[in-house]
Amino acid sequence: MPKITVPPLPVSCLFGMIKPSGPTSMSLLNDLQPLLSKSRLFEQPSGSLPQRKKKRSKKVGDVKLGQGGTLDPLADGVLVLGVGQGTKKLTEFLDCTKEYSTTCLLGCETDSYDSEGARVRVAPWKHVTKDKVVEALSQFKGEIQQTPPIFSALKMDGKPLYEYARNGIPLPRPIEPRTVTVHSLELVEWRGSDHSFSWPEKALTEDQKKAMEVAIRGIDKTATIKDEPEPAVQDAERPTAFVIKMRVSGGTYVRSLVHDLAHALGSAGHVVTLTRSRQGRFVLDPTEDGDQACVPWSVFEKGLADPGSADEEGWTEWEREVLQHMQVI
Template identity: 45%
Template sequence: MPKAALPYLPVPGALFAIAKPSGPPCMPMLDGIKPLINQSRLFNDPAGIEVSKQAVKKRRFKHRPGGVKIGQGGTLDPLADGVLIMGIGKATKLLQTHLDGPKTYRATALLGAETDSYDSEGRVVRTAPWKHVTRQQIEGVLDRFRGDIAQLPPIYSALKMDGKPLYWYAREGKKLPRPIEPRKVTVFSLECIDWQEGAPIEGEGDGHHFNFPANRVPDQDKETMKAVRQLIVGEGNVPGVAGELLSEAGDLPEVEEQGRPPTFKVEMRVSGGTYVRSLIHDIGHAVGSAAHVVTLSRIQQGEYHCEEQPGDPGNCVPWSVFQKAIEEHHAGGTLPAASGEWVEWEEAILDKMKMVE
C-alpha cells in the first residue's frame, strides 16, 4: 500500500505477517518491535510518541508505553519458522480468528528417538528401533491421524493443573485433581512429501545430517514421566488413536541401533490448537519406533504464506528488516522519521499490511 493511499495518520489498525526464522522465541521478537511501533507516526500520534520516548528513557514501560496495542495471531516455537501474523491497534481484534483458523505446516521428523519436548530442543527419553521403518509404512499409518482426533501435549511440557506440572503429582504420589482434558482438533490433510536416508556417521555422503540431541533424560525423570503416563492412562479419557498409543507407550522397547536413521517430512493442514510435535511423536509410535521434530515451518495461515527457503518470504515481511531496525534503535540510531519519508521497516509494513479501521 503506497503512502498516498493512506487516508489519515496514524493508522488505526494494521494486519500483516512476519516471516519468522528458526531460532528466536516469539516474545522477545515482539518486545523488540514494540518500541518501533510506539515511536512511529505511522501508528502513533505525536503525544503518544513523546510518552513512549520518555518511558524508554526512564525504563518505565508499564503496559504499553504510548498506548499502541500489538499482538500476534499464533505463536511459534523457537525451532519453528514461517508465518507469524501481527496485529496493531484495532487489528488486534482480528487475531482470534487467525488463532482459531486452519494453518498449514511442513515438519521434518527424525526416526529412532523420542525427546521430552517432542523436538530436537529437548532431551532424549528413549531410543527405538528404526531399521524396519519404510516410507510406505509412514504413509500407511497417516490415515489414522486424519480427520477429527484428540491430542495431548508433550507429557514433559509446561502443562499445569491447579498451578502444578503433571509430573509433580506423580512424584508426590498425589491423585490428579481432575481428568486431563484432551484437545479435540481436526487434521484436514496430512501427506508424506519426502523421505531421506541418513548420511554416514563419519564423512560426507548423500542424505541428511541430523543427529539425536546430546542430552538425555536421567533415569529418575524417566520414572516420573512413566508415572505421569500411568495417571493419564488410568483416567481413560483420551479417545481415539492418541489414547491407544498412550496406553501402548509403556511397552515400547528401548533399542539403540547403529547408523543414522532416516527422516520423513510431512505437510499438514490442521485446525487451530493442533500440537504438531505431538502428531509427529504419535506417528513414530504408530510405526513401532520413535520420532521427534527437527524442522518445522508454518507455510500458510489465512491469506499469508511463505516458503521454507530463507530468500522467499512470500507476502510476509522478512524478520531481517525488523532485526536491523531494532539493532539501530538500541544503538541510538535510526528512528522513524518526522518528515514525510518512511524508514525501511515502515515501508515494508506499508507494502504488506491490510489497514483496519
C-alpha cells in the same frame, strides 16, 4: 519506486511477519515495540493517549502490539501481528486454518516432542520405509483425537502437567484429548539418512524416567519407559528423517502428531524442524485468492540496526514493507 496509498494516521492494522528459528516470538515483539512506536505510521499524537495504570510496564507512547498465536523458538514461519485496534482481531487467528511442514527424526522421543527437549527413550527405526510412512499417515487425516504431551504447561487440578512428570506425582486422571481436524497430510520429502540431524545429547536421568513413569502410571498401571536401541547400527549411520506437510484446524499439536505417527510406525520420533507456512490468510507463498504475503524478520532487523534514509515520500524501507503488506483495521 511505486507510490503507496497511505491510510489516515496513526494506523491500526494486521500484518504477517516471517519469524526465524531460534528466538522466542515474544522476544521479537519486544524488539519491535520501540521501532514501531517511533514511526509516524503508528505514533500517537501528543496528548491523545489515555492514562495507563501504574501496574502496566508499557511506557506512554508505546504502540499496542500483539500476536495471534505464538511459535516455539524452534519453529519459523508465519506469525500474525496486530497493532493498535488490530490486536482485537488476533483471536480469530487462534482458531483459523494453518499449514505446517515439519521434519521427523526417527528412533528417539523427547520430553518436549522436539529437538529442544531431553531424550526419554530410543527405539528401532530401520524397519520404517517410505511406503510405511505413507500408509500410516492415513490414520491421522480427518477429525482425530490428540492427547497433549505430559511435559506441557497445561494444568490439571491447578498444577501444570510437567510438575507431575518431574516430581513423580501420579496423574489424577487421563489427560483430556482434544478433537482437531487434519484437512490434508502428505509426505513431501524422504530424507533417509541423508541429513545432518542428530538426537539431543541431553537425556532424562534414570530418576527422572522413574518419576515420569510414576506420573503416567496414575492412568496406566503397566506404563514403562525403556530404551530399545536399534541393533547393529554403524557409528556414522544417521537415523531416518522425513518431511511431512499438513493443513490443520486451530489447536492442532504438530509435535504430538509426529510423536503419535512414530509410535504408529513401531518406532519413536521427534520434531527437528517446523515451519508454519499459513496462518489464516497470511502465508509464506501466496497461491490462493485472498492470500496475504508476510514481511521477513530481516527487514525489521535491518531497520533496528539502521533505519536508513527516508524515501521521497518520507518512508524508510521497513515502513514501506509494512505499508505494502498490512491490512488496515
